[in-house]
Amino acid sequence: MSADVAFTELMDYQRQTEALAQVMGRLSWDQETVMPRGAAEQRAEEMAALEGVLHARRTDPRLAEWLELAEPEDEEDEAQLRLIRRSHERATKVPGRLAQEIARVTSAAQGIWAEARAADDVSMFLPTLTEVIRLKREEAAALAGGRDRYDALIDDYEPSATAASISAIFDRMRPRLVALREAVLGAEVQPQPLTGHFGLEAQVRMARDLAATFGYDWTRGRMDMAVHPFSSGSGSDVRITTRVVEADPFNCFYSTIHEVGHAAYELGIDPDYALTPIGAGVSMGVHESQSRIYENQLGRSRAFTGWLYGRMSERFGDFGIADAEAFYATANRVQSGYIRTEADEVHYNLHIMMRFDLERGLIRGTLEPEDLEEAWNARFLEDFGVAVDRPSHGMLQDVHWSVGLFGYFPTYALGNVYAGCLMKAIRAAVPDLDDQLARGDTSGATGWLRENLQRHGGLYRPHETVTRACGFEPTEEPLLDYLEEKFRGIYRL
Known part of the structure; x- marks a missing residue:
């Protein structure tokens, strides 16, 4: 067989x-949005069956033969071969039986988690969580080959990152974040919270408009409701979800913008790459850079919130905020809340650091599932100065562990770091950015991100992808500088 063949x-x-992987992703989307509750057991079997097919394909001996003979003609071919080889090597380390069992258990676990969260009852979820962790420990050991088991799982979401490299970043970030938080919470000036009632239908209409404002292509997507907002798909079918709290429209609006950031990444990939390994986001850290920059550096900027204040006033009438400047402060209000997805930019990374330490302990075996709630509550009180009042505000709030996403959480903070660097580059490249955002025009920033x-x-490796876009090596400094300038200004420090 020739190299070309x-x-x-x-x-x-x-x-x-x-x-086939896209089909499996669509089944997951369906499960979290419109699947009837009674179908959970059957869906778990369907997911396990499809995972068995995918695992068999990813471990097919012919892959090794093709990879041995194939020769790249350009950098795109090189990237395709690199990613296929990586997938094949990882898949062959995990027994097919284990891959199927993880798919079955995590599919069922998702519904059990949602019911336990709604009931605020950890005991409903603990046996299932224990089984998920047992399986993920087994998978991690198979992948690690004697290396750190948690590193092996991180590699699924941020290739080449390790617990040690992430810890080093967090150790550098924490002192400045804690100092900023203490200064802000102790400031004399405190923005007023948003109050009032904002109906579901009006919020959804506004969320759809915001998605379009940030460039979401409705001909290749749709929006549905989910307990935990997410984005799903790639190529020509990329779907988003949101949720509505009628007393808090920011929950819906900024969840929507966040997920549009994810979707825009997938929709913005060169269509020639569709249904190939490089036809998807290169890592979850880079993915999160897109969702976080859409949500925060753009969506919560003074310029854009000024435009949003006008639109909300038109839709909802007087909602108790005096003017656009007060609205900007309210949209960026800092408080020690329980919920990660609702956390302000000052607190958000501290939420991630806590989860990073806890899940690393769960995978390494230094923390057992039955001790997780106590460990969570103690750490939360230590880090945030607030006692967890109920499980849905504590260890039951996130969907990630129920579906086996161990090693995923640190990529949120890496995404923030990358977003800080990217925003620095955007401001240099688009000098009239604030004027554009004040008109509700995000195209200068989103177009720059799409092009760069x-x-x-997945053509380049994660670190290289960000470096090429920014023109400099990513560090945490631009993010921390941005946060300090922004919040010291809002709180007049």
Whole structure:
């Protein structure tokens, strides 16, 4: 077999695998949005069956033969081969039985978690969580091959990152974040909270308008409701979800903008890459950089919140905020809340640091599932100065552990770090950005991101993707400088 034939056969095979993976992703989307509750047990079996098919394809001996013979002609071919080889090597380390069992258990666990969260009852979820952790420990050990088990799981979401490298970043970030938080919470000036009633239908209409404002392509997507907002899909079918709290429209609006950031990344990838390994976001850290920059540096900027204040006034009438400047402060109000997804920019990374330490202990075996609630509550009180009042505000608030996403949480903070660097580059490249945002025009920023980062998909490695876009090596400094300038200004420090 010639090198050309090997490469062609390999890519044809891989496109079928990628298409099947998209089908499995659609099943997951359906489960979290519109699937009838009574279908959970059957869906778990369906997910396990499809995972079995995918695992068999990813471990097919022909992959090794094709990879041995195929030769790249350009950097795109090199990236395709690198990612296929990586997937094949990881898949062959995990027994098919284990891959299927993880898919089955985590599919069922999602519904059990949602019911336990609604009931505020950890005991309803603990047996299932214990089983998920047992399986993920087994998977981590298989992947690690003697290395750190938690590092092996991080590698699924942020290739080349390790617990040690992430800890070093967090250790540098924490002192400045804690100092800023203490200064802000002790400031004499405190923004007023948003109050009033904001109906579900009006919020959803506004959320759809915001999605369009940030460039969401409704011909290739849709928006539904979910307990925990998420984005799903790639190529020509990328869907978003949101949630509505009628006393807090920011929950809906900024969840929507956040998920549009994820969706825009997938929709912005070069269409020639569709259904290939480089036809998706390169890592979750880079993915989170897009959702966080859309939500925060753009969506919560003084310029954009001025525009949003006008639109909300038109839709909801007088909601108790005097003017656009007061609204900007309210949209960025800092408080020691329980919920990560609702956390302000000052507190958000502290939420991630806590989860990072806890889940690392769960995978390494230094923390057992039955001790997680106590450990969570003690750490939360230590870090935030507030006692957890109920499980849905504590260890039951996030969906991630129920679906086996161990190693995912630190990528949120890495995404914030990358977003800080990208925003610095955008401001240098788009000098009239604030004037654009004040008109509700996000195209200068979103167009820059699409051209400089999103279109490349998985062509480059994560760190290289951000470095090429920014023109400099990513560090936490731009993020911390941005946070200090922004919040010291709002709180007149």
